[in-house]
Amino acid sequence: MSDVTVAILENSKVNAKYYKLVFDSKELSKKVAPGQFLNAQLTDTLDPFLRRPFSYYRVKASRIEVLYEILGRGTGLLSQMKKGTALRINGPLGLPFTPKAPKGKKRVLIAGGVGVPPLVFLAEQFGTDYLLIGTKSKAEVLPKSELAKVKGKILYSTNDGSFGTKGFVTTLLEEILRKEKTENLFIQTCGPNVMMQAVMKIAEREGIQGEASIDKTMACGVGACLGCMVMTTDGWLPSCTRGPVFDFKHLEYQIR
Amino acid sequence: MKPDLTTKVGRLTFRNPITVASGTFGVKDEYKPYVDYEKLGAVITKTITVRPRAGNPMPRICETAGGMLNAIGLQNKGLQDFLDHKIPYFAKINTPLIVNIAGETTDDFSQMAQALNREKEVVKAIEINLSCPNVEAGGVSGNKKRGKILDVMKAVKDKTDIFAFAKLSPELGDVSEIASDVIQAGADGLSLINTLKGMAVDIHTRGPRIANITGGLSGPAIKPVALRHVYEIKKSFKIPVIASGGIMSAQDALEFLIVGADLLAVGTASFVNPRATLDILDGILQYCQKNNIRHLDELRGTFKANAAASH
Numbered sequence: 001m002s003d004v005t006v007a008i009l010e011n012s013k014v015n016a017k018y019y020k021l022v023f024d025s026k027e028l029s030k031k032v033a034p035g036q037f038l039n040a041q042l043t044d045t046l047d048p049f050l051r052r053p054f055s056y057y058r059v060k061a062s063r064i065e066v067l068y069e070i071l072g073r074g075t076g077l078l079s080q081m082k083k084g085t086a087l088r089i090n091g092p093l094g095l096p097f098t099p100k101a102p103k104g105k106k107r108v109l110i111a112g113g114v115g116v117p118p119l120v121f122l123a124e125q126f127g128t129d130y131l132l133i134g135t136k137s138k139a140e141v142l143p144k145s146e147l148a149k150v151k152g153k154i155l156y157s158t159n160d161g162s163f164g165t166k167g168f169v170t171t172l173l174e175e176i177l178r179k180e181k182t183e184n185l186f187i188q189t190c191g192p193n194v195m196m197q198a199v200m201k202i203a204e205r206e207g208i209q210g211e212a213s214i215d216k217t218m219a220c221g222v223g224a225c226l227g228c229m230v231m232t233t234d235g236w237l238p239s240c241t242r243g244p245v246f247d248f249k250h251l252e253y254q255i256r
Numbered sequence: 257m258k259p260d261l262t263t264k265v266g267r268l269t270f271r272n273p274i275t276v277a278s279g280t281f282g283v284k285d286e287y288k289p290y291v292d293y294e295k296l297g298a299v300i301t302k303t304i305t306v307r308p309r310a311g312n313p314m315p316r317i318c319e320t321a322g323g324m325l326n327a328i329g330l331q332n333k334g335l336q337d338f339l340d341h342k343i344p345y346f347a348k349i350n351t352p353l354i355v356n357i358a359g360e361t362t363d364d365f366s367q368m369a370q371a372l373n374r375e376k377e378v379v380k381a382i383e384i385n386l387s388c389p390n391v392e393a394g395g396v397s398g399n400k401k402r403g404k405i406l407d408v409m410k411a412v413k414d415k416t417d418i419f420a421f422a423k424l425s426p427e428l429g430d431v432s433e434i435a436s437d438v439i440q441a442g443a444d445g446l447s448l449i450n451t452l453k454g455m456a457v458d459i460h461t462r463g464p465r466i467a468n469i470t471g472g473l474s475g476p477a478i479k480p481v482a483l484r485h486v487y488e489i490k491k492s493f494k495i496p497v498i499a500s501g502g503i504m505s506a507q508d509a510l511e512f513l514i515v516g517a518d519l520l521a522v523g524t525a526s527f528v529n530p531r532a533t534l535d536i537l538d539g540i541l542q543y544c545q546k547n548n549i550r551h552l553d554e555l556r557g558t559f560k561a562n563a564a565a566s567h
Contacts (some may be wrong), residue, residue: 050324219524231314
């Protein structure tokens with residue numbers, strides 16, 4: 001874990017949904033595993049005041065890529081920043097996804113929204129049997145070039161049917177359940193809470209093991225403030241240090 | 257020559273005035289990757305209660321202009337866990353430990369004081385949290401009656417001679433009046449100020465931004481208020497004060513020192529910059545060097561009410 005100043009190398013719009021931020025840092029790229037995150041100070045102003053957490057999207061040697069959405073004022077300001085702008089960033093933080101599916105199991109990655117980057121990272125590094133990506137419409141689907149290195153089958157769902165299967169990402173999961181032996185599957189999911197809750201409900205019904213990465217508003221990012229708590233079988237735990245990746249069996253369906 | 261920042265507080269000696277505000281630095285070594293704990297003047301723990309507390313529902317925090325609201329609800333694993341797992345860690349560190357305590361009843365405070373009295377080698381001071389805005393049973397809400405605050409103060413002093421700071425908040429009422437009371441009841445020092453109660457509304461749902469509806473406001477937004485209280489108390493009482501409330505930079509820290517603060521508790525700043533404590537310490541050293549201040553006491557409490565602002 002290091003808190004360092006980096007300079008933006010690239011910061012550009014990828015599509016209707018995502019922006020890509022690129023910078024270089026030896027410290028922040030050391031021993032990173034998919035699912036871990038960075039806590040970035042975007043401005044030195046008092047408003048916005050706190051840092052913003054971002055998943056790692058891709059790490060190549062010391063080059064780090066972050067894929068982000070504009071979700072509020074902080075990310076709105078970030079999207080305007082030019083090459084060379086300095087950012088103070090703390091990382092790598094948090095517990096990653098289990099890198100390899102348990103022996104004999106087929107891996108199913110289920111992603112939506114800001115949950116797409118860490119799962120693409122996981123699929124590029126360790127391979128997957130399936131990567132399911134759900135979006136609202138075609139305009140939000142990542143360009144092929146961004147997914148070229150994913151080792152595994154990618155399936156898409158869009159709410160309006162403009163790309164891939166019409167419906168939610170769980171429609172894709174149900175299709176897989178019809179094809180595969182459910183006891184052989186291992187799910188890893190990251191995305192909106194409603195999506196992950198729906199996935200976990202199906203996993204519970206079918207007896208499928210898995211992990212969910214849960215995003216909460218954070219302050220410190222190091223387990224000190226107890227602001228980003230997730231309710232688990234062990235009570236409230238900070239998602240920054242005891243997550244963001246949690247085992248399904250430690251979570252309640254109603255993510256809170 | 258390196259300026260001497262040694263800070264004497266009653267019978268206690270600290271290598272420098274920089275410490276951390278309770279609840280912002282964890283309970284053990286959360287900031288170890290960023291901060292050498294042995295460079296800090298003291299460490300103040302997150303509030304410990306006799307029994308474990310689950311804490312409040314989520315969301316617990318929200319960002320506001322120049323600060324944040326929190327309603328954590330004093331989540332902690334309780335006194336026994338602290339004694340078993342946290343004290344041994346601090347026993348190995350050459351930095352004084354100040355333990356922040358809260359309770360639902362006077363007896364809770366008594367029990368904690370008694371237990372900590374057995375750990376005097378490690379626990380150099382106690383900070384009595386009389387002013388957490390976020391818990392129904394303790395803190396501001398439960399202790400609102402001044403009589404109860406005094407009972408707590410006396411109960412703690414009855415069980416231990418460990419140096420005791422009473423942590424106060426303007427939420428309790430007139431700070432000077434309460435300060436006068438707690439000093440009479442045996443407080444060795446004061447800790448000023450705790451967070452100020454505030455709220456934020458989500459205009460899309462029309463609901464509160466934090467589940468507890470109200471929470472404690474911290475950060476630079478409350479600094480002028482904190483500074484005023486430290487100034488007024490140091491002017492009226494000869495009592496050591498831990499100052500906290502929006503200390504983000506050496507400039508902020510120096511303002512508190514000039515009005516007389518003894519220790520400076522850096523809080524929310526650590527969330528924004530995990531190295532804030534040591535950066536502030538560096539800034540104080542630089543200021544002293546630049547202004548030929550050999551010992552911090554040449555600066556501390558030298559506020560000049562009649563001096564004009566430089567710009």
